[in-house]
Amino acid sequence: MKETNYLVIGSGVAGLTFAVKIAEKHPRRNIIIVTKGDEDESNTKYAQGGIAVVLDLEEDSFQKHIQDTLIAGDGLCNEEVVEMVVKEGPQRLKELIAWEANFDLTSDGDFDLGKEGGHSEYRVVHHKDVTGYEVERALLQRVHQLQNITLLSHHFAIDLITDHHLKANNKDNLSCYGAYVLNQKNGKIITIQADHTLLASGGIGRVYGHTTNPAIATGDGIAMAYRAKALIKDMEFIQFHPTALYNPEGGSYFLISEAVRGFGAYLRNKEGYRFMPDYDQRAELASRDIVSQSIDSELKKSGDTHVFLDCTHLDITAFKKHFPNIYDKCLEYHIDVEKDWIPVVPASHYLCGGIVVDRDGKTSIHNLFACGECTRTGLHGANRLASNSLLEALVYAHNIFKYLSVDQQVVKSLPIPDWNDEGTSIPKEHILIQHNLKELQALMRDYVGIVRSNKRLSKAIVRLDLIYNEVEEFYKESKITTTLCELRNMVNVAHLIITQSLERKENRGGYFNQDYYDPKN
Structure with missing residues (x-):
C-alpha cells in the first residue's frame, strides 16, 4: 500500500502540468505520477503542430479564435468553455516559457506563428515540427527538480479504486480512492490510495491499429472510468488526421503535420489532379474532418490506397527549417520532398469525446479528475480545431490545480483490499x-x-x-x-x-x- 495526496495517471502535458503546479504551490504535499511506458512516452511527445494562442491582437483576436473553434466543432461546442480556454491561452504559454520551453522566433524576435487547417489567422506557436517533444522535455525537467513528486515509469494502472472495492452501497454518490497499479518490471500489483486521482491517460488511437498515436494509446483511462461508472460522452467523434505518411505494412503511421498544408502544400490524386477545391472553398486548409472525408471519397472512387501531398513547388530551404523532422523521415522512406510527392492517407488521430468533466476537471465520481485527450470538456464539440489540444490540456490542468489548491480535503485511511488474483495463472496462450x-x-x-x-x-x-x-x-x-x-x-x-x-x-x-x-x- 502506498498513500499520496495526488495520484496522476499519465505523463503527458496534462498530467505533468498539474503535477508541477500543485508541487510548487504545496511543497509539503506529495504527488505520485504513474505512466506505463518511459516517462516521456505520451501523445504529447508526438504533437508536431503546436499550441494555438492569440498573441497578435492587431491581426488576430480572441473572437476569431473562438469562432474558428465553434465552426470546427459544428455546433456542438460549449461556447463558455471555448471562450475560457481561448482567453487563458497567453497566460498558460507564459508559464511554459518560464519552465524553459523553447518556441520558434522570427529574426525580429517575435513568435514565428503558423497557420493550420480551420484557422483564419496565423496563431500557432511551435518548436519546429516537434512542439510536443519540446513541451514534454521542459515539463519533465521541472518535475525532476521538485522533491515532492515521485514518477513511476513502467507502472500500468489497472483499475480505479471506488466504493465497489470497499463493498460500500454508494451507487448514487461514488468516490475514487486511488488505483491498483501493476509494476511491469517485477509483475507485482500495488495499491495506491490517494486523496485525489487525476486521469491524464491520453487517447485511443490503437483501437484502430492504423494511427498516428504511439503504441501506449489504448484508452486505458477512459476504460477505467467507464468500468467505475463515470459519465462518458461523444465517443463517436473520432478525428482522423488527413495526412499520415502511407505505410503499406500498417501499424503506426508517421504524422505529416497539418502545418505542411498551412505552409502551402497541395493534395493530389495519382493523376496529379488537385481535388480539395472540389470539396471545400478553403481547399487544403479546410478542417480535418472535411479533408479526411474528401480523401476517403477520392480513395473509394479510385480504389487507390493513398493520395499524395505535393510540396515540390515550395521553398525547400524554408521547408527544411520549419519541418526538419518530417523532411528527414521522408528521406528514410526514399522520398525527396523537393522532387517527390508524399504518399498520405487518413489515420486515427484524436478523440474529441471522453470522460465528461466540468470546468474544474471534476468527473461524475467524487475525488476523480480528468484532463487532456481522455476528457470531454465541451471545447472540441464534434471536431477539434488543429492545435487546440495542447492548449486545452494546459488550461484544464491549471483549473484542476486551482480547484484543489482550495479544496484540501484529505481522505482518511481506508481498509482497501489488496488486488485479488486467487485462482488465476500466468497466461500461456x-x-x-x-x-x-x-x-x-x-x-x-x-x-x-x-x-x-x-x-x-x-x-x-x-x-x-x-x-x-x-x-x-x-x-x-x-x-494480470x-x-x-x-x-x-x-x-x-x-x-x-x-x-x-x-x-x-x-x-x-x-x-x-x-x-x-x-x-x-
Whole structure:
C-alpha cells in the first residue's frame, strides 16, 4: 500500500502540468505520477503542430479564435468553455516559457506563428515540427527538480479504486480512492490510495491499429472510468488526421503535420489532379474532418490506397527549417520532398469525446479528475480545431490545480483490499491476445471508420460482443499482464464508440454516417 495526496495517471502535458503546479504551490504535499511506458512516452511527445494562442491582437483576436473553434466543432461546442480556454491561452504559454520551453522566433524576435487547417489567422506557436517533444522535455525537467513528486515509469494502472472495492452501497454518490497499479518490471500489483486521482491517460488511437498515436494509446483511462461508472460522452467523434505518411505494412503511421498544408502544400490524386477545391472553398486548409472525408471519397472512387501531398513547388530551404523532422523521415522512406510527392492517407488521430468533466476537471465520481485527450470538456464539440489540444490540456490542468489548491480535503485511511488474483495463472496462450487485438482493430477500421453506416455499426456490435466474451473469460482466469489489460480496455472503448455512434442520428463534424447524408445540404 502506498498513500499520496495526488495520484496522476499519465505523463503527458496534462498530467505533468498539474503535477508541477500543485508541487510548487504545496511543497509539503506529495504527488505520485504513474505512466506505463518511459516517462516521456505520451501523445504529447508526438504533437508536431503546436499550441494555438492569440498573441497578435492587431491581426488576430480572441473572437476569431473562438469562432474558428465553434465552426470546427459544428455546433456542438460549449461556447463558455471555448471562450475560457481561448482567453487563458497567453497566460498558460507564459508559464511554459518560464519552465524553459523553447518556441520558434522570427529574426525580429517575435513568435514565428503558423497557420493550420480551420484557422483564419496565423496563431500557432511551435518548436519546429516537434512542439510536443519540446513541451514534454521542459515539463519533465521541472518535475525532476521538485522533491515532492515521485514518477513511476513502467507502472500500468489497472483499475480505479471506488466504493465497489470497499463493498460500500454508494451507487448514487461514488468516490475514487486511488488505483491498483501493476509494476511491469517485477509483475507485482500495488495499491495506491490517494486523496485525489487525476486521469491524464491520453487517447485511443490503437483501437484502430492504423494511427498516428504511439503504441501506449489504448484508452486505458477512459476504460477505467467507464468500468467505475463515470459519465462518458461523444465517443463517436473520432478525428482522423488527413495526412499520415502511407505505410503499406500498417501499424503506426508517421504524422505529416497539418502545418505542411498551412505552409502551402497541395493534395493530389495519382493523376496529379488537385481535388480539395472540389470539396471545400478553403481547399487544403479546410478542417480535418472535411479533408479526411474528401480523401476517403477520392480513395473509394479510385480504389487507390493513398493520395499524395505535393510540396515540390515550395521553398525547400524554408521547408527544411520549419519541418526538419518530417523532411528527414521522408528521406528514410526514399522520398525527396523537393522532387517527390508524399504518399498520405487518413489515420486515427484524436478523440474529441471522453470522460465528461466540468470546468474544474471534476468527473461524475467524487475525488476523480480528468484532463487532456481522455476528457470531454465541451471545447472540441464534434471536431477539434488543429492545435487546440495542447492548449486545452494546459488550461484544464491549471483549473484542476486551482480547484484543489482550495479544496484540501484529505481522505482518511481506508481498509482497501489488496488486488485479488486467487485462482488465476500466468497466461500461456498469448496468441489469443494478439489474434483478438488484430480482429478488433480490423473491425474498427472496416466498420467504424471515417464513413459509417447503421448496418455496419449493427454488425460491428455483434462481432464485438464475441471478442468481449472471449477476452473477459481469459481475463478472469489469467494473472494480470499489460497486453491483456490493454486489450480489455480497447474492447471497452470500442463498445463506447460503436454504441454512441448508433445513438447519433445526424452527421456532425468528425462523425459521418452515410444513412444521414443529404446531398442537398
